[in-house]
Amino acid sequence: MALKSFIHVHPDSHFPIQNLPYGAFKTHSTTLPRLGVAIGDYVLDLSEITKSGLFNSPLLAGSDCFLKPTLNKFLAMGRPAWKEARDTLQKLLSSTEPALRDNMELRQKALVPMSEVEMVLPMEIGDYTDFFSSMHHAKNCGTIFVGPKNPIAPNWFRLPIAYHGRASSVVISGTDIIRPRGQGHPTGNSTPYFGPSLKLDFELEMATVVGPGNELGKTIDVNEAADHIFGVVLMNDWSARDIQAWEYVPLGPFLGKSFGTTISPWIVTLDALQPFACDASKQDPPPLPYLAEKISKNYDIALEVQIKPSGQKDSSVVTRSNLKNLYWTLTQQLAHHTINGCNLRPGDLLGTGTISGPEPDSLGCLLELTWNGQKALSLNGTTRKFLEDGDEVIFTGCCKGDGYNVGFGTCTGKVVPPRD
Amino acid sequence: MALKSFIHVHPDSHFPIQNLPYGAFKTHSTTLPRLGVAIGDYVLDLSEITKSGLFNSPLLAGSDCFLKPTLNKFLAMGRPAWKEARDTLQKLLSSTEPALRDNMELRQKALVPMSEVEMVLPMEIGDYTDFFSSMHHAKNCGTIFVGPKNPIAPNWFRLPIAYHGRASSVVISGTDIIRPRGQGHPTGNSTPYFGPSLKLDFELEMATVVGPGNELGKTIDVNEAADHIFGVVLMNDWSARDIQAWEYVPLGPFLGKSFGTTISPWIVTLDALQPFACDASKQDPPPLPYLAEKISKNYDIALEVQIKPSGQKDSSVVTRSNLKNLYWTLTQQLAHHTINGCNLRPGDLLGTGTISGPEPDSLGCLLELTWNGQKALSLNGTTRKFLEDGDEVIFTGCCKGDGYNVGFGTCTGKVVPPRD
């Protein structure tokens, strides 16, 4: 019989007992953020569970990791501690276990309705890296910017291309995104344009949250890389295409990206995703030995992007994709990142890159969907080439299990005009 | 009469009372790092000065900013607090002031010989950015990689090009640099090379240490940018040219840089550099209004690079340059960084980019000095195209005042073979 919680969980909820994603939250009565896991429409406050002494497994008994305002300490403890926490929490929340179920005082303190919490960034992000691992996205971008002849550079098939992103401007779902100002250079103009970006876009991504890191100068083996991945989030790598196009030669994206990057509040653990593992894409040419995995896995995570224009009641689906569309795996990304000895730290964020699929309705950004603004996208009576002020962009991600979901909730942000 | 300290300072010292650069250090007896300023051959321990109650100015009296293990809190306090600290310390250290001079017990505790300390990173670096602001460097790199026709892309003259770097691998002077492994792709080869980098290089740079930051979505005006700059350090942006050349299209440098970046331990304040301010380079075309400064300043800082091969007694000077060689100013770099609303935080590091001058012996990296390995550089009886294991690279930087120097000390690192 399937594992079941004493908490009522709707069948279409993203947060059944099989999931238990981690996040950080504030309430009216708390000043510092607290750590919790999502269960149905509730957040289980892990500081209360700690204080009640219910974390009694070898690595967690007596630990203050869940009394901190961020997950970094827990992330550093690694998979054995993560497994203990998952086992303890699944047991505590199960319908057959009385310890929490029948302790009304503790339930009152530890189970906070989601509607009463404000989610905040669950970890301190030392460094944020963004990969470029969907072949369809690479091909489309290359065709738009370089031309159809050799849209994908030959290095792309040999290594997971990436760039360092900006950690300071990673924000939690729900934060307004202020339209960036900057320089653009429309073709034919000799003086650059300066002003609010005219080509604001979203990028549908997911991102790995790093667990234990590595020492500077050491590498992480690709076959052990999964032990350094705590979980994944949804990520919107907002992009100003006009700023990006003008600035990126020869050192890559900078201000076209660094005005904001949104992540979903709940980190779904790699353990919760295991039932949804699937074969990774076939790679041809075969990867060099340091990237060759004994078992090369991806995850079947259905992704959807909706846009809700200001003043409209309903949002419109603009794309449907899947993490499966990645060419390079999360573990290859992580191992490659360390092959030069670069040190990862707990809480680091590794974006996948825009996750585009092969079909026209599975493209992960407006740049591709509107072919750089050449054709408009229909949105429930209106149209879009790029994002307008007031547009809310809503990502969802979900794995369909047998009678339950393991979902990510949403990752949202509304575009607002520049300040100053 | 010139300001003079009761501490004996050699005339060629980098650290007279006119300088007073900030750093963080450890001794045999301390566990946590402490903050200090350099004076002659001593470090003045600012925690001892704080505990003695000698910081008695309005903003510093009662503050714990110098009891912290990093400068971040002090950096956030801004120029008024920095001025108070400088005034207090110049007074305390002056030959005419008895408070410290005649307090032998405090002198014993607070003045630590430099030979007895280990310097550590003086700040937590939230984000590290690297600019590309020497025209000579941009022209030489473009000629080598793109060809002599249009070596500098047109955007370069319109904005200070930059990329996000890796914060986790910024290390303090004296840290060994482990030769990175990675992929390269020598011309004509279809399968990439994998192994230790064959083209390891240094890059002669300086870097701004950010003081007060800005809120996400707000900008910093170019004419107020200097108030957000605490000071500058020497920086070696070690670069693996083979890895960089193969990976950088289209998203810029990644693993070719992120294996290590060395900074000098002493942050020379902008206040100490004021006597060495000079006119900035003329900019043509004129910068867009948001980059146009009422007063556009650079600093006359003589820079030198030496290489000391393993087993040789002496090091050889390989280049002499000057911060003056920059086209874009430090304040333009900082203002540009925020024009899209990107938030800077106290302690952020903004590298200038390789500081090459116009002459053949003023080029800031081996890529330029050896023209990508096409000609060898003479080094005291041996030669180099790129760095070999055991090579120590030593940067120095110094401003020549009237009878005194304001210097940076050295920024050094020795290349060692890969581990594992």
Ligand SMILES: [Ca+2]
């Ligand atoms: Ca992206």
Ligand SMILES: [Ca+2]
């Ligand atoms: Ca550089």
Ligand SMILES: [Mg+2]
């Ligand atoms: Mg972004």
Ligand SMILES: [Mg+2]
């Ligand atoms: Mg570097």
Ligand code: NI
């Ligand atoms: Ni960073």
